[in-house]
Amino acid sequence: MTETMPAPSRTENLEPLITVDDLTMAYGSFVVQKDLTFTINRRDIFVIMGGSGCGKSTLMYHLMGLRRPAAGTVIFGGRNVWESTAEEREAILRRTGMLYQAGALWTSMTLAENVSLPIEEYTDLKPSQVRALASLKLALVGLAGYEDFYPSEISGGMMKRAGLARAMALDPEILFFDEPSAGLDPISSKRLDDLILQLRDSLGSTIVIVTHELPQIFALANNSIYLCNQKRTITAKGDPKEILRTTTDPIVKEFLTRDGTFTNVA
Numbered sequence: 001m002t003e004t005m006p007a008p009s010r011t012e013n014l015e016p017l018i019t020v021d022d023l024t025m026a027y028g029s030f031v032v033q034k035d036l037t038f039t040i041n042r043r044d045i046f047v048i049m050g051g052s053g054c055g056k057s058t059l060m061y062h063l064m065g066l067r068r069p070a071a072g073t074v075i076f077g078g079r080n081v082w083e084s085t086a087e088e089r090e091a092i093l094r095r096t097g098m099l100y101q102a103g104a105l106w107t108s109m110t111l112a113e114n115v116s117l118p119i120e121e122y123t124d125l126k127p128s129q130v131r132a133l134a135s136l137k138l139a140l141v142g143l144a145g146y147e148d149f150y151p152s153e154i155s156g157g158m159m160k161r162a163g164l165a166r167a168m169a170l171d172p173e174i175l176f177f178d179e180p181s182a183g184l185d186p187i188s189s190k191r192l193d194d195l196i197l198q199l200r201d202s203l204g205s206t207i208v209i210v211t212h213e214l215p216q217i218f219a220l221a222n223n224s225i226y227l228c229n230q231k232r233t234i235t236a237k238g239d240p241k242e243i244l245r246t247t248t249d250p251i252v253k254e255f256l257t258r259d260g261t262f263t264n265v266a
Helices: 056-063 086-093 111-122 127-140 156-167 186-203 214-220 240-246 250-257
Strands: 016-027 030-041 045-050 071-076 096-099 174-178 206-210 223-228 233-237
Touching (some): 016 056, 030 233, 056 174, 056 206, 127 156, 214 240, 223 250
Parallel strands (some): 174 206
16 A cells, blocks of 8 residues: 555645646637636646536546647646647546546446456556456455456446546546546445545545535545636636635635535535
């Protein structure tokens, strides 16, 4: 087990991993969000917040280099993603891992085979080494012994963890989660949250999460942005607990309190 590292503090000299400057996202002439400027530091748990349809998942695709912005820049590890060649962008993409809402596992493959796919594609390891590495990744998410199970034979929470094991297959610098708690019961959701914290603290992972779940936002995030549907830009950024304490924006306040029904941010 890797030695546990402390969570980043606000006073620590943080190292930027992704820097976004004056980004505009659009579908044709329709502007989704504009003037987006923010930084994701190494070992952040960074949450993208906002109402339905505000462009949270679209922004994630821009950060990963999967969608070209209408304007502005995305700097990943010091390199401008869209001034890079296609081969360089592919190399950047390999430095990321993605957990989709439903896990996106191949139902005809065992869990070990699902996790092995990217390892087989992008490494020259022998089959026995690929199998051993897939087993290790499954063990890291609490699925040791489930290598030969099929997705239909496990629970929804276990499928999310198996999807995470596959996202971690190539030891990415940054993990992206798209609504990771969607479809999970509260206990399974809490277990997934605990696993995310463990990955950050023990492996030093940088994590970006799209979510609207308040307990998850306040339990995990040390950094965040709020994308406003009405203004189509960022209207709050920083630690969500600090945003809640200091914001004067009624839309942000309502989102973070659910009209006053959620107050547990200790």
